[in-house]
Structure formats: C-alpha cells, structure tokens
Amino acid sequence: MTNARKLTRVEQKALRPIQILDAAFDEFVANGFSAARVEDIADRIGVTKGTIYVYFPTKEDLFAAMIRHISVPLEDLLKEAGELKGSHEQRLRSLLMLAYQRVAQDRRCRELLRFVIAEGSRFRDVIDAHFAEVIEPLIQRTQLILDEGIVAGEFRKAPAANADIVVSPILSLMMDLLIHDSKRRVDLQAYMEAHLDLVFNSLSQSRPQGVTDQA
Amino acid sequence: MTNARKLTRVEQKALRPIQILDAAFDEFVANGFSAARVEDIADRIGVTKGTIYVYFPTKEDLFAAMIRHISVPLEDLLKEAGELKGSHEQRLRSLLMLAYQRVAQDRRCRELLRFVIAEGSRFRDVIDAHFAEVIEPLIQRTQLILDEGIVAGEFRKAPAANADIVVSPILSLMMDLLIHDSKRRVDLQAYMEAHLDLVFNSLSQSRPQGVTDQA
Amino acid sequence: MTNARKLTRVEQKALRPIQILDAAFDEFVANGFSAARVEDIADRIGVTKGTIYVYFPTKEDLFAAMIRHISVPLEDLLKEAGELKGSHEQRLRSLLMLAYQRVAQDRRCRELLRFVIAEGSRFRDVIDAHFAEVIEPLIQRTQLILDEGIVAGEFRKAPAANADIVVSPILSLMMDLLIHDSKRRVDLQAYMEAHLDLVFNSLSQSRPQGVTDQA
Amino acid sequence: MTNARKLTRVEQKALRPIQILDAAFDEFVANGFSAARVEDIADRIGVTKGTIYVYFPTKEDLFAAMIRHISVPLEDLLKEAGELKGSHEQRLRSLLMLAYQRVAQDRRCRELLRFVIAEGSRFRDVIDAHFAEVIEPLIQRTQLILDEGIVAGEFRKAPAANADIVVSPILSLMMDLLIHDSKRRVDLQAYMEAHLDLVFNSLSQSRPQGVTDQA
DNA sequence: TATGAATGAGACTTCATTCAT
DNA sequence: CATGAATGAAGTCTCATTCAT
Incomplete structure (x- = not known):
C-alpha cells in the first residue's frame, strides 16, 4: 500500500483546503451562513481559527469556495445522460433515473438547493452560477428529448410535454x-x-397497454 | 370616511404587534433569521429597538410569532376546497387551481417555504407545525380525491395516483x-x-387517449 | 451652585461624546493610533467598549473626530493677534509671544503636532486640514507683519525677513x-x-547696532 | 565589472541583515511601528516571515536595530565639522551648511526624527540614545563655536547667542x-x-549695522 | 539558512438585550 | 407604552511568533 506512512508536507498542504471546504459544508449546512462559526469549522478538522484564514481570506470567500467545491461533480451526470441510447422514452426514463440516483445518493447535491434558497440573495453570483449547472441543464436536456420525441412521433404533441x-x-x-x-x-x-x-x-403515443386506452 | 381620525391609543396598541410582525416578515425574508437585525425591524415601522422587546421577549420568539402570523390564513384555502363540487376530476382540478392561485398571489405563502428550508433546523417545532398546515393538507386532500376517484372508477388504479x-x-x-x-x-x-x-x-379512465378534451 | 445634583439624562448624553474624545486624546497620545485600544479609551471614562461604538462607528472615525475636537480652539489665537496694536516690531513681538503662550500652556496644541508627524500619512485629510489651521496661519500672519514692517521702513529689507x-x-x-x-x-x-x-x-532698522537696549 | 558574479553564500549571509534593516526602515516609515507588518518587511526583499526571525528575535528588536542602523553614519558629520577652519563665523556657517546638506539629502536622517517623535515613548532608550547622536551634538558644537566666538570678540555677548x-x-x-x-x-x-x-x-560684532554686507 | 503552515492571543466590531426615565 | 443609552458576550479577522522540515 502507498499510504502506510504519514502524509508529506506537500500532500498535507494540498489536502488542507479540501478538508476545510468539506468541514465548511457540514457547518454551513447545519447552521446556515450567518450562524455558522469559523471556529466550529476549524474544530471539525482539528485546527485553529487562524488556519482557516491562511487559506480563505474571509468567511464569505470560504462559503463561495465551498459552493464551487461541492457543485463541481454535477456536470458529470449530464455527460452520462448524453450518451444514453434507445427510444426517446428510454432515454428520458434513463435521464430521470440518473437524476433520482444523484438526488437520492448525493446529499451535497441536495444541500446545494438549500443554499440556493436560503443564501441566494446574499451570494447571488455564486449561487446563480452553480444553480445553472444543476437544475437548468437537467430541464434543458429533458425538454430536448421531449421535443425530439414529439418529432419522432413517439410522444404526443401536448402541453404536458413540458420539461418543468x-x-x-x-x-x-x-x-x-x-x-x-x-x-x-x-x-x-x-x-x-x-x-x-x-x-x-x-x-406516450402508441401505447396499447397502460390501461388508459380502452378505445 | 370611517378612518379620517387618528387611531386611538387602544387601537394603536392593538395594531403594534401586527405592525411588528409584518416588519419582521420583511426583514427575515430579506436576511434570514441570523442576519436580520432587531433594530432594522424597528426602523421599518419607525419605532426603536426597545419597543420590539415590549411585545416580544426575544428575537426567536418574534420569529416564531411571525411564522404563526403569516401562516394563519393558509388553512382557509382547504376550507374552500372542501366544499368543491363536481366529478372527482373537477374537484381535483379545482383544488390544484386554488393552490396555484395561492402560490402565485401570496408571497407570504411562498416565503414560508423559504423559512421551512432555511431555518427548519433551528425552529423545528414552529416550522414543522406550520408546514403541516400548508403542504401536508394539500397533499392529503389530493390523495383523498384520488383514492375516491379510483373507487368511483373515474381514475385508473395506478402508481401515478400518488398525491406527492x-x-x-x-x-x-x-x-x-x-x-x-x-x-x-x-x-x-x-x-x-x-x-x-x-x-x-x-x-382519467374514460378519456380518448392523447387528447386534452378542451376540444 | 447648579451642579449639586446628578446630571440629567440629556446632560449626560451631551457630555458623553466630549468625555470620549478627551479620553481618546489621552490614549492616542500615549500609544499612537494603531497601538491604542478602544477598550482602554472606554476604561478611562468608566464605560464599556460598546459605548464608544454608540457614538463613533470606527476607531478611525473616533481618531478623526478627536483631532477636530482638539484643534477647534486654535483659531482663536489668531483673532487676538489680529487686533494687536503698536509698531510692527511690537505687533510681531506680541504675535510670537502669543504663540509661545499657547505652545507652552496647551499640551493639546503640542500633541497635535505629534499626530501630524506620526499619523499624517494615515489621516492625510484630517491632519492636513487642522495643520492648516495652526501652523500655517501663524506663518502667514508673521510674514504679513514682516512685509508691512519693511514697507513702513521699520524692518530692513533682507532675506532674513522670512516668516518660516x-x-x-x-x-x-x-x-x-x-x-x-x-x-x-x-x-x-x-x-x-x-x-x-x-x-x-x-x-530692526533704527537700532543702535548690536545691543538689546539695556540702556 | 567587479560584481559580475553572483554573491557567494558568505557574502549573501553578511548582506541579509542589512537588507532586512533597510526594508524595515521603509516599512516602519510608511506605517509606524505598530501598523507595520513583519510579513510586509519580508516581502520587500523577497523572503518569508521566518527569515526575519532568523536574524531578529522580535519585531521590537528589529525596530531597535533598524534605528541603530540608520543612525550610524550621522556622527561622521560632526567629525568633518570639527576640522573646519576659519573665523568663528566661518566655522559656524560651515557647520550649519553641513547640517543642511545632511537634512536635505539624507531622508533617513529626517525620518529618524519622525521615529523620535512618534515612537519615542515606546522605545525610549534606543530613541534617546540615537537622538543624542544627531541633534544634541549639533547643538553642542554650535554652542561651543558661539561661546568661543564671543570670547574672541567676534560675536556679541547677547541672549541671541543661543544654539537652540x-x-x-x-x-x-x-x-x-x-x-x-x-x-x-x-x-x-x-x-x-x-x-x-x-x-x-x-x-556679528563688527558689522555695519542693519545691512547684509553683500555690498 | 530558509521556509511557510500553524498557532493563539488579542484587536475591532456587532447586536440582542436590559433598564432607568 | 416607548425610548435609547449602555452593556457584554460573541464573532470575524490579524499578525507576531514558533517549529518541523
């Protein structure tokens, strides 16, 4: 194994910001931006207040960096979805299930929504930017499949074909x-x-089954 | 005019708490619980900090009272819905549209959701209590109509008959x-x-599939 | 006597800023701007830190206000000098002696010079403004008397007739x-x-040379 | 060129304290003792904070050393003055002009006066010691020439023969x-x-009264 | 010798809360 | 009832100093 030894200084240094951001996430989730205490964030990783300020100049910067940190992996979801195969129904079904998996499994993804709602007015820029990388792509991709499915005659052309x-x-x-x-x-x-x-x-257009159509 | 005179002291006194709660709502909406300042709430109605404390012993009490204050009118919605007539579809349709009206027109109703999400962990009790008076009754009532509609043969018995x-x-x-x-x-x-x-x-059970029967 | 009783609230309120500024003067003199502690200023007048901030929003504002506070009486000196009578020598002599009295008796006037030198770069505006009310008027007034004395034939026209x-x-x-x-x-x-x-x-033009007329 | 090569380690080592003291001078001049930051001093010469502490145990020690460093060359002025020849007027004139040259050309000499006034109370010893090497010798030497000049009959015996x-x-x-x-x-x-x-x-004793003898 | 991550004491500042008037 | 001066606990941020590398 490669990690049977202590971390070198360099490794430690590279790790510290990540540790801090992870701890900040937990603290901000628990208390919101204003009520969170920098010292409590520090305590979570066993360092002192001052250490936080070595890496982030203000609490606000720390929050913004934390948002960026946790929102990073979200684009990946769409990449997978982009390669989905099958009928339009199949593709839409897969896309939605991918989203469910993400939502169900990734607490950070969910908590991001809390920050969007709770701190949006204070951190408009950061929040908007990263909101735009999670919810909006999902909706856009969904709408694309719906529109293509209609053109392909697979979905009925109806108001309900609305991604929102x-x-x-x-x-x-x-x-x-x-x-x-x-x-x-x-x-x-x-x-x-x-x-x-x-x-x-x-x-779905041509569905004998599904029980609606006694026609 | 009936209100061409100044308010009597008694009227003024009865009004003050309402004024405070309204101002508190605006301030808490703008900044969240922690970042809101009692003095700013006082400023909004032209009194001083001390006056707030005449009516509410702590900032937390004020917040809780404010939540109760704005959530009061929400039960009324359901009362109206309860008296809706017509087929089950008609009743469900009316219920949902009532909800839309409320959501679209009543900013306070919407902001309540923000408080639920943002301050839920700090004010678990008061938030839960009033969440239970808004969302949950809507869902329960919806589920009731769905279930009854199925029994009546108006809706198909399917997983989709799920109020959530x-x-x-x-x-x-x-x-x-x-x-x-x-x-x-x-x-x-x-x-x-x-x-x-x-x-x-x-x-809907008896519906020519693929059409939204406006026609 | 009028002050045999405690101060009324109103009197106390009017007095407080003065008390604070006086205490701030002592503290800033003793330690300079950076090393002075707001709490020590508060201690000098038996109040707490918070009280200082009721009257002055920041330490810098307090410093600036203090400078303005102590420099106020300095213009008065020149008013007296302006009404001096007698020969030009007499008037210049009186002006210089007025300055000596001020310098010798008024510690605040002297300490102002310390602030000018020590904190000038940090408080350029306030310092410049009030420097311009102390030293510069003295020099200008001096030069005026010298110039007039030369015209009147009382002083010799020489490089030495230089107010600086x-x-x-x-x-x-x-x-x-x-x-x-x-x-x-x-x-x-x-x-x-x-x-x-x-x-x-x-x-002096018409003076038996080399002697300060002990005759 | 004689210095076309890099400094040897030994030379580098001998140079470092000088570099630090020079940088410290600039920083302390710019911000005063309290507001100056050790890290900013280090930045000025491209090293890190720790390096400063290799050479000077505390910020106070660094300040004191800096004062000693910049006041060193000041004694030289007096040595030159001591060897001045000519009449007493000539010697006094030369002494004063030497002082002017120093004051006009040597910013460090001037800034020393700022430290004397601004930090005198905090660094009484070091400030006094080095004040005594600049201003006081000048005054003493001046007084000596004045006294000797009076004895020699070159200056009139008068209150004005006062070095201050x-x-x-x-x-x-x-x-x-x-x-x-x-x-x-x-x-x-x-x-x-x-x-x-x-x-x-x-x-001057033997001077046609009231005239600046250029004529 | 030099580094720079980490510390922790301490400063400024905020603000919920109190209370005499 | 209303005021607002005063409090003091608590939070953010700074920075001189240390020490393992």
Whole structure:
C-alpha cells in the first residue's frame, strides 16, 4: 500500500483546503451562513481559527469556495445522460433515473438547493452560477428529448410535454429530503414508479397497454 | 370616511404587534433569521429597538410569532376546497387551481417555504407545525380525491395516483418563484395547463387517449 | 451652585461624546493610533467598549473626530493677534509671544503636532486640514507683519525677513517639549528672550547696532 | 565589472541583515511601528516571515536595530565639522551648511526624527540614545563655536547667542520635509540664506549695522 | 539558512438585550 | 407604552511568533 506512512508536507498542504471546504459544508449546512462559526469549522478538522484564514481570506470567500467545491461533480451526470441510447422514452426514463440516483445518493447535491434558497440573495453570483449547472441543464436536456420525441412521433404533441412539469417530482423530492432530512425515509422505488407512470402514461403515443386506452 | 381620525391609543396598541410582525416578515425574508437585525425591524415601522422587546421577549420568539402570523390564513384555502363540487376530476382540478392561485398571489405563502428550508433546523417545532398546515393538507386532500376517484372508477388504479407526484409541479413553481423572485416571470397559464394536462391525461379512465378534451 | 445634583439624562448624553474624545486624546497620545485600544479609551471614562461604538462607528472615525475636537480652539489665537496694536516690531513681538503662550500652556496644541508627524500619512485629510489651521496661519500672519514692517521702513529689507525662519524657534520648542515631555523643563523666559533678541536685533532698522537696549 | 558574479553564500549571509534593516526602515516609515507588518518587511526583499526571525528575535528588536542602523553614519558629520577652519563665523556657517546638506539629502536622517517623535515613548532608550547622536551634538558644537566666538570678540555677548535658537530653522525644515514629504519642494537656497542672514546679522560684532554686507 | 503552515492571543466590531426615565 | 443609552458576550479577522522540515 502507498499510504502506510504519514502524509508529506506537500500532500498535507494540498489536502488542507479540501478538508476545510468539506468541514465548511457540514457547518454551513447545519447552521446556515450567518450562524455558522469559523471556529466550529476549524474544530471539525482539528485546527485553529487562524488556519482557516491562511487559506480563505474571509468567511464569505470560504462559503463561495465551498459552493464551487461541492457543485463541481454535477456536470458529470449530464455527460452520462448524453450518451444514453434507445427510444426517446428510454432515454428520458434513463435521464430521470440518473437524476433520482444523484438526488437520492448525493446529499451535497441536495444541500446545494438549500443554499440556493436560503443564501441566494446574499451570494447571488455564486449561487446563480452553480444553480445553472444543476437544475437548468437537467430541464434543458429533458425538454430536448421531449421535443425530439414529439418529432419522432413517439410522444404526443401536448402541453404536458413540458420539461418543468416533467421533472418537478424530482425537485419536490429534493425539497422533501431537505426538509425532513434523514427522518422520514421516502419509498424511493414507489415514488419513481409513480412519477414515470404518470409521465409516460400521459405522453406516450402508441401505447396499447397502460390501461388508459380502452378505445 | 370611517378612518379620517387618528387611531386611538387602544387601537394603536392593538395594531403594534401586527405592525411588528409584518416588519419582521420583511426583514427575515430579506436576511434570514441570523442576519436580520432587531433594530432594522424597528426602523421599518419607525419605532426603536426597545419597543420590539415590549411585545416580544426575544428575537426567536418574534420569529416564531411571525411564522404563526403569516401562516394563519393558509388553512382557509382547504376550507374552500372542501366544499368543491363536481366529478372527482373537477374537484381535483379545482383544488390544484386554488393552490396555484395561492402560490402565485401570496408571497407570504411562498416565503414560508423559504423559512421551512432555511431555518427548519433551528425552529423545528414552529416550522414543522406550520408546514403541516400548508403542504401536508394539500397533499392529503389530493390523495383523498384520488383514492375516491379510483373507487368511483373515474381514475385508473395506478402508481401515478400518488398525491406527492400530482402536486409536485406546484411545489416546484413555489421554489422557482423563491429562487428567481420577481426576476423571471413564469407563464402561469401555460404552466398550469401543462400540469393539468399531464395529470388528467394520465389518470382519467374514460378519456380518448392523447387528447386534452378542451376540444 | 447648579451642579449639586446628578446630571440629567440629556446632560449626560451631551457630555458623553466630549468625555470620549478627551479620553481618546489621552490614549492616542500615549500609544499612537494603531497601538491604542478602544477598550482602554472606554476604561478611562468608566464605560464599556460598546459605548464608544454608540457614538463613533470606527476607531478611525473616533481618531478623526478627536483631532477636530482638539484643534477647534486654535483659531482663536489668531483673532487676538489680529487686533494687536503698536509698531510692527511690537505687533510681531506680541504675535510670537502669543504663540509661545499657547505652545507652552496647551499640551493639546503640542500633541497635535505629534499626530501630524506620526499619523499624517494615515489621516492625510484630517491632519492636513487642522495643520492648516495652526501652523500655517501663524506663518502667514508673521510674514504679513514682516512685509508691512519693511514697507513702513521699520524692518530692513533682507532675506532674513522670512516668516518660516522667524517662527522656527517656536516649532523647535514644540518638538522639544514633545520629545522630552515633562522631563526636561526648558527655561521658557530665556528661550523667548534669545529668540526675540536674535530676530529683532537682526531685522530692526533704527537700532543702535548690536545691543538689546539695556540702556 | 567587479560584481559580475553572483554573491557567494558568505557574502549573501553578511548582506541579509542589512537588507532586512533597510526594508524595515521603509516599512516602519510608511506605517509606524505598530501598523507595520513583519510579513510586509519580508516581502520587500523577497523572503518569508521566518527569515526575519532568523536574524531578529522580535519585531521590537528589529525596530531597535533598524534605528541603530540608520543612525550610524550621522556622527561622521560632526567629525568633518570639527576640522573646519576659519573665523568663528566661518566655522559656524560651515557647520550649519553641513547640517543642511545632511537634512536635505539624507531622508533617513529626517525620518529618524519622525521615529523620535512618534515612537519615542515606546522605545525610549534606543530613541534617546540615537537622538543624542544627531541633534544634541549639533547643538553642542554650535554652542561651543558661539561661546568661543564671543570670547574672541567676534560675536556679541547677547541672549541671541543661543544654539537652540540658532539651529532651530534646521529642525523646522526637517519637520516640514517630514510633514509634506516630497510634495512641497522648499527653496533650500533661499531658506538657508534667510537663516544665515538672520543669525549673522544679529550676532556679528563688527558689522555695519542693519545691512547684509553683500555690498 | 530558509521556509511557510500553524498557532493563539488579542484587536475591532456587532447586536440582542436590559433598564432607568 | 416607548425610548435609547449602555452593556457584554460573541464573532470575524490579524499578525507576531514558533517549529518541523
């Protein structure tokens, strides 16, 4: 193994900012920007206040850096989605399920939404920038598949082919998880099934099954 | 005019707490609980800090009272919905539209959601209590109509008959309005139509598939 | 007597800023701007830190206000000098002696010079403004008398009729008092006599040469 | 070129303290003792804070060493003056002009006066010691020439034969340069001429009264 | 010798809260 | 009821100093 020894100075140095940002995330999540204390962030990683200020000049800078830090991996989701194959329904289904996985598994992704809502007015720029990398691409990609699916005759051309509406259960789930946190365990499978059932039963054109069409 | 005279001392006294709570709402909305300053709340109604403390013993009490104050009118919505007549679809449609009206018109109702998300962990009790009076009744009432509609053969018995999913576009809209505030004007009519189209096209039993029966 | 009772609230309120400025003067004199502690200023008048900030928003503002506070009475000196009567020599002599009195008796006037030298670069504006009300008027007034005295044939027209030079012993004395403070007591009478002897023996036109008329 | 090669390690080592002291001078001049930052001193010579502490144990020690460093060359002035020849007037004239040259040309000599006034109370010892090597010898030497000149019948025996008074224009000039720094260029020639004119016209015994003997 | 990460005491400043008037 | 001067605890940020490398 390569890590059987202590970290070298250089490794330690490279790690410190990450440690701080991770600790800052936890603290800001727990208390919000204003109520979070820099010293408590420091305590979480066993350093003193001063150390935080070696790396970040102000609490605000730390917050902004933290937002950037946690929002980084979010673009990756879309890359995977971009390569999805199959019918338009298949692709949309895969995209939505990817989003569910992310939302369900990645607490940071969810908490980002809390920051957007709670601190948006104070950190408009940072928040906007990174909001634009999470929610908006999801909606845009969804709308693209819907539009193409209509052209391909796979989806019906209807008001319901609206990405905001189609993805909204996912956002609602995020909110729900934020509000009740780990308290109330949502039955994710049932929730997803209900969502997809609603969407595709409404949109899919030529579906004998699905039970709506007695015609 | 009935109010051409100055308020009597008694009237003034009865008014003061309301004034304070209204000012507190604006201030807490603008800055969140921690960053809001009691003095700024006082300034908004032209009194001094001390006056606030005549009516509310602490900033936390003031916040809690403010939450209760703005959440009061929300129950009324459900009362109206309870008296809705017509088919189950009709009743569900009316319920959802009532919710839309409230969400679109009542900024306080929307901001309540911000407090739920931003300050939920600090004011668990008061937030939970009043969350339970807004979102949950909406969902429960919705689920009730769905279940009854299925029994009545009006809706198909399907996973999609899930109130969380059915109302989620409304919550998403609230969030969207919170985040972008007055910036981006959503086309409410189109949004509602898309929502209802999706829901009823998916759920309604006896419907010529693929059409939103306006025709 | 009118002050046999405690001060009223109103009187106390009016007094507080003065108290603070006086205490600030002492503290800034003792330690300079940077090393002075706001809490020590507060301690000098038996209040707490917070009280200082009720009246002055920052330490810098307090310093600037203090400078303005102590420099106020300095213009008065010149008013008296303006009404001096007698020959030009008499008037110049009176002006210089007025300056000596001020320098010798008013510690604040001297300490102002210390602030000018020590904090000038940090408080350029305030310092310049009030420097311009002390030293410069003295020099200008001196030059005016010299010039008029030459025209009147009372002083010889010579390079020595230079106000900067003529007043410099006064500035040197200020510096000396600043540096040695109360340690080394200068013999003010001898110093003044030497100064005036030098000046008038050099400038006066119609004087039996080389003698300060003990005759 | 003699210095076309890099410095050897030994030379580098001997140079470092000098570099530090020079940088410290600039920083302390710019900000005063308290507001000066050790790190800024280090930055001025491209080393890190730690390096400063290799050579000077504390910031105070560094300041004291810096004072000693810049005051060293000042004794030399007096050595030259001691060897001046000619009449007593000639010798005094030369002494004063030497002082002027030093004051006009050597910024460090002037800034020392600022430290004396600004930091005197904090560094009483070091400041006193080095003040005693600059101003006091000048005054003592001046007084010596005056006294000898009187004995020799060259100067009149008068109160004006007072070294403090006689040299004060030089100190005033130093102050003026400190306060206005490079802003207002004083006409040094005119200033000196006025000074010497005043002094010798007042003191010289055998001079056709009231005239500046250029004629 | 030089580094620079880390420290921690201490400064400025804020603001919820109190209380005499 | 209302005021607003005063408090003091607490938070952000600074920086002289240390020490392992």
